[in-house]
Amino acid sequence: NGVLVGTYRPDDSRDEVDIRVRLPKDQRSISRLDTMRLRTPNGLVPLSNFVTREVKPAVDSIVRKDGRVSVYVKANAAPGVLADNKVKELEKWLEQQTWPEGVQFVFRGADEEQKKSTAFLTKAMAAGIFIMFMILVTQFNSFYHAVLTLSTLVMSLAGVLIGMMVTGQPFSVIMTGTGVVALAGIVVNNAIVLIDTYHNLRRQNYDVRDAVLRTAAQRLRPVLLTTITTIFGLLPMIFQLNVNWFERTYQVGSVTSAWWVQLATAISFGLAFATLLTLLLTPVLLAAPTVWRESFERLTQRFRTSKPQDEDVSDEAPQPTKVRPEPPFAEAAE
Numbered sequence: 001n002g003v004l005v006g007t008y009r010p011d012d013s014r015d016e017v018d019i020r021v022r023l024p025k026d027q028r029s030i031s032r033l034d035t036m037r038l039r040t041p042n043g044l045v046p047l048s049n050f051v052t053r054e055v056k057p058a059v060d061s062i063v064r065k066d067g068r069v070s071v072y073v074k075a076n077a078a079p080g081v082l083a084d085n086k087v088k089e090l091e092k093w094l095e096q097q098t099w100p101e102g103v104q105f106v107f108r109g110a111d112e113e114q115k116k117s118t119a120f121l122t123k124a125m126a127a128g129i130f131i132m133f134m135i136l137v138t139q140f141n142s143f144y145h146a147v148l149t150l151s152t153l154v155m156s157l158a159g160v161l162i163g164m165m166v167t168g169q170p171f172s173v174i175m176t177g178t179g180v181v182a183l184a185g186i187v188v189n190n191a192i193v194l195i196d197t198y199h200n201l202r203r204q205n206y207d208v209r210d211a212v213l214r215t216a217a218q219r220l221r222p223v224l225l226t227t228i229t230t231i232f233g234l235l236p237m238i239f240q241l242n243v244n245w246f247e248r249t250y251q252v253g254s255v256t257s258a259w260w261v262q263l264a265t266a267i268s269f270g271l272a273f274a275t276l277l278t279l280l281l282t283p284v285l286l287a288a289p290t291v292w293r294e295s296f297e298r299l300t301q302r303f304r305t306s307k308p309q310d311e312d313v314s315d316e317a318p319q320p321t322k323v324r325p326e327p328p329f330a331e332a333a334e
Contacts, residue, residue, distance in 0.1 A: 030053075155273060194286075195286065
């Protein structure tokens with residue numbers, strides 16, 4: 001780059017121009033250092049008399065992070081290799097090595113972004129569940145029904161994991177995690193519809209079993225329709241299918257569509273699995289407290305009636321003693 005010896009500002013410019021002294025273009029190489037001469041009291045002496053030059057890896061600038069000298073090693077994962085798996089392999093290898101005191105290793109890039117996203121989505125999920133729980137308690141006036149509604153989140157998470165295993169997709173913290181958070185607000189609606197219908201039937205003086213059966217029958221079609229339409233709407237994103245209705249053409253796969261595959265897969269499989277379990281388990285769990293209470297009462301009543309009795313008490317009334325009347329001629333005989 002030469003040596004800066006001054007600056008100059010032309011009359012037609014507001015910016016200054018550097019004045020540098022440099023060797024001719026064909027002499028600007030590292031090997032030129034061997035032929036350079038230094039001025040000494042004994043005259044010009046070649047630089048090679050004082051310096052031994054060796055080719056070694058080095059950095060052209062010193063980077064400090066929080067006051068510590070830092071060196072960045074950048075690399076990309078090979079095609080078809082997950083960066084998260086390579087990071088785990090490197091962490092395991094680094095722990096087995098012996099390093100000088102004070103040397104620390106910090107993984108940046110995708111690993112750092114993944115940890116930040118995990119922390120953010122975890123807090124967002126916890127806050128969302130807490131807000132939904134408070135709203136459900138105030139509306140249903142029952143902790144049991146609020147917990148029963150939120151149990152669909154566990155069902156949906158199980159469906160998401162099954163979907164990842166079936167499709168062979170890795171669990172992405174950003175896209176799959178966002179799908180799980182979005183899924184929480186969808187699957188809860190099915191349980192709310194069922195429980196709200198159950199409460200309405202109970203206010204109409206229906207028996208618990210009758211109310212549960214009517215709830216499952218009345219809300220089966222609406223719940224299935226909303227689930228099926230949502231899943232079919234996400235199928236083009238799952239298969240990366242882009243249809244142009246105006247030009248009557250379609251395209252499979254693109255750079256941007258690959259981002260949404262994991263999100264759509266998480267929502268579709270989680271919604272399908274949670275809906276099936278909700279339609280089966282929610283009515284059963286609604287009637288479970290009443291059925292268990294009645295079973296317990298019958299059991300206690302059976303124990304009471306099975307105690308042995310000391311005496312047998314007859315319920316028949318005592319019969320009067322019959323007296324045979326005397327013949328009418330007895331008095332005359334006397």
